[in-house]
Each structure stands twice: as structure tokens, then as C-alpha cells.
Amino acid sequence: MTSQTSIKKLPPIKEDVNTLKQRVQDLEREVAQYKSRLEELRKAKNNLIIKKTTEYVKTGSPAQTNTREKSTASPQETEQAPPANSQYAEELEKMVQPLQDELGEARNLIAALKIENEELKVELDQKKKFFDEELARSMNKNEEYKREIKQWEIMYKEWMQMMEDRVTNINRTHQILQQCIRPPTEDSTSN
16 A cells, blocks of 8 residues: 655745634644554554464465464564554654654744744834833924024014014104205294
């Protein structure tokens, strides 16, 4: 009995963790099936070996008749004689071992991905905290700039008012001086 099994390769690390978990479950089911088959073969083997005395059928050339011999060998000696199912059991064990190795690799990969995920979460939390602090600092600076702008606006309004008052005073003074400097008009000289 030679059976062909197709061992699927592990997906690349970048694949989704859920896909990897599903693959691990599939591999675990497949390993469980092989283990149950192996157990069945072992039971069948043990059923043959359990008897203290076992009958063997000798086959020879067609001209000879089949003869039966009784073996009085101890159970330990009969275990050493390989039964016909041992070939299948060995073949099955050879098929199960790569699957168990692949399952172990998949579990290691999942563990590594979980560790990497935790590290990335910690890094994300640190960066989020940093950006939150930066945002808070920026908001504080923005509020500070708004207060400064408001102060400058008040100072500018005060300065403008002061300048307007000065210009008004200068205009008045100019008018007064103009009146004083004007030559007397003829009406005032005729008096």
C-alpha cells in the first residue's frame, strides 16, 4: 500500500494570522487521522502477537500442500517477528512525521507572529502617546499664539488711536498756527 500525500507548504509570513490558524487546525486534524490509523494498525499487530502460541501457514511450491505449524514462542519472541502490517505502520509513521514537523513550524511561526504583534502594539502605543503629546503641545502653542495676536491687536488699536489723536492735535495746531500767520485781511485793517 503506497499512498501519495501532498504536504502543503507554509504560506508566507505576510499572510493573515487567521489563515495560519486555519492551516494549523487542518494539520492537527490530519495528524489526528494518521494517529488513529496508526493506532488501528498497532491494535491489529498486537492482536496477532498477543497469543502465546501462533499458527503460521507455510506456503511453498504449488506441488506442496500447505502445512500448519504451531509456534510455542514466547510473546517477546513473536514481537520480534515483523507482522505484515508493520510495513504500513512504518510508512504511516513516515508520512505523519513531516506533518508533525510542519505543524510544529506553523505553531512556532504563530508564536513568533504573536510576539511581533505584541511588539508592534507596544510601538504603536508609544507612537500614539508621542503624537498625542505633540498634538497637545501644538494646541497649547496655538492658544498661546491666539492670545499674543489678541494682545497685539489691542496694542495696535491703542497705538492707532494714539496716532489718530496726535494727527488730530497736529491738525488743530496747524490750523491755529495758520490763523496766526495769515496776513490780516482788509476788513480788519479798515477799522
